[in-house]
Amino acid sequence: MSPLTALTYVLPHRALSSLARALAYSTNPSLKQWLIDTVTRKFGVDLSEAAEPDPRAYPTFNAFFTRALKPGARVADPDPRALLMPADGHVSQCGDIVDGRIFQAKGQAYTAAELLGSEADAAPFADGVFATVYLSPRDYHRVHMPWTGTLRETVHVPGRLFSVGTDAVASVPRVFARNERLACHFDTEFGPMVQVMVGALLVSGVETVWSGVEIPAYADAITRKDYRGKGIALERFAEMARFNYGSTVIVLLPRGAAMLAAGLAAETPVRLGQRLATRA
Numbered sequence: 001m002s003p004l005t006a007l008t009y010v011l012p013h014r015a016l017s018s019l020a021r022a023l024a025y026s027t028n029p030s031l032k033q034w035l036i037d038t039v040t041r042k043f044g045v046d047l048s049e050a051a052e053p054d055p056r057a058y059p060t061f062n063a064f065f066t067r068a069l070k071p072g073a074r075v076a077d078p079d080p081r082a083l084l085m086p087a088d089g090h091v092s093q094c095g096d097i098v099d100g101r102i103f104q105a106k107g108q109a110y111t112a113a114e115l116l117g118s119e120a121d122a123a124p125f126a127d128g129v130f131a132t133v134y135l136s137p138r139d140y141h142r143v144h145m146p147w148t149g150t151l152r153e154t155v156h157v158p159g160r161l162f163s164v165g166t167d168a169v170a171s172v173p174r175v176f177a178r179n180e181r182l183a184c185h186f187d188t189e190f191g192p193m194v195q196v197m198v199g200a201l202l203v204s205g206v207e208t209v210w211s212g213v214e215i216p217a218y219a220d221a222i223t224r225k226d227y228r229g230k231g232i233a234l235e236r237f238a239e240m241a242r243f244n245y246g247s248t249v250i251v252l253l254p255r256g257a258a259m260l261a262a263g264l265a266a267e268t269p270v271r272l273g274q275r276l277a278t279r280a
Contacts, residue, residue, distance in 0.1 A: 024062040035061040043138035074272045076237040081279040083146040088139040091268040094131040105170040114177035142242040149186030151232040158219035190257040196250040205244030
């Protein structure tokens, strides 16, 4: 564990993230432009793909961070059996959920029940498959649907806000099941599907297309919102949510629903719309 990761155990996670949020939403012209220019330069952000390629046109850093893409900048895999990658980034891990456990990194794992907040929510995904996708500061920070689904429920699970960088994932036990997160449960033609939006240090804002900002406020207890009967249906490849500041999205699929795409492995760079899995 690096000294910086060790330090995060004692840092005031929520206070620091609230400060970062205030900076991200500042309309001070000099401050917001300094933030945009610094991130663009340091991380090599490709603004030629953005619907608004002028870095000075964004009113806040968060508007830049959650920028839309030009039409056609990402396309869905044309195979109608393909479940789609939900975001740009790289694969942190992917594979089988073995006896309810999800692999995090060498020597580290957590349970689907810990991630989702209950054994009942995790039961449909026992022996299913998962993919964990990390969004870096250079990436497009909107998350889309792998498959067409109808929203059934969201579950806001309270937690810390550890970094989800490579060192933290390798050394902080159960980091994805400890961080503040929003689990979005969908019903699909193959059964349940869940996408979990995981917050992280300084990057903990989550907003959905159906209800707006979900995090913050930070939760003190598990909070459920029932959307059954509300008719919130999202098509394959449609935008689902965004990170106001980014982090990690975890997709869980039930056993027998699909096979992960060949070649997906830890550290594989991925783009929204490419094949995540193929329907069984």
